[in-house]
Amino acid sequence: MLSIPCPWCGDRDETEFRYGGEAEVAYPADPDAVDDPAWREYLFVRANPKGWFKERWVHTAGCRQWFTVHRHTVTYEIRDPQPIGEGAR
Numbered sequence: 390m391l392s393i394p395c396p397w398c399g400d401r402d403e404t405e406f407r408y409g410g411e412a413e414v415a416y417p418a419d420p421d422a423v424d425d426p427a428w429r430e431y432l433f434v435r436a437n438p439k440g441w442f443k444e445r446w447v448h449t450a451g452c453r454q455w456f457t458v459h460r461h462t463v464t465y466e467i468r469d470p471q472p473i474g475e476g477a478r
C-alpha cells in the first residue's frame with residue numbers, strides 16, 4: 390500500500406487517491422492541425438521508465454485537488470509533491 394503525500398493534506402493512504410497518468414503531457418497547440426497518428430501519440434503513448442516517473446494524482450477522498458509527484462517505478466518511493474502549476478518542470 391502506498392502512502393501518498395498530498396501537498397495540502399499530508400501523507401494519506403493510496404485508496405484516497407485516483408491516478409491521473411503521466412504528468413505534463415502537453416495538449417497540442419493547434420488541435421485542428423493534428424493528424425490521426427499524432428492524436429494517437431498524444432492520447433495513448435506514455436513513457437514507461439524503470440526509475441523516476443512524474444505523474445498526476447487527485448485526492449478524491451480528501452481535498453479533491455490535482456497534484457504531481459515523482460514516483461520510482463521499482464521501489465515505489467514517492468517524492469516532490471507539487472500542486473499543478475506551481476514549480477512545474
Ligand SMILES: [Zn+2]
Pocket residue numbers: 395396397398399448451452453454
Ligand atoms: Zn488532499
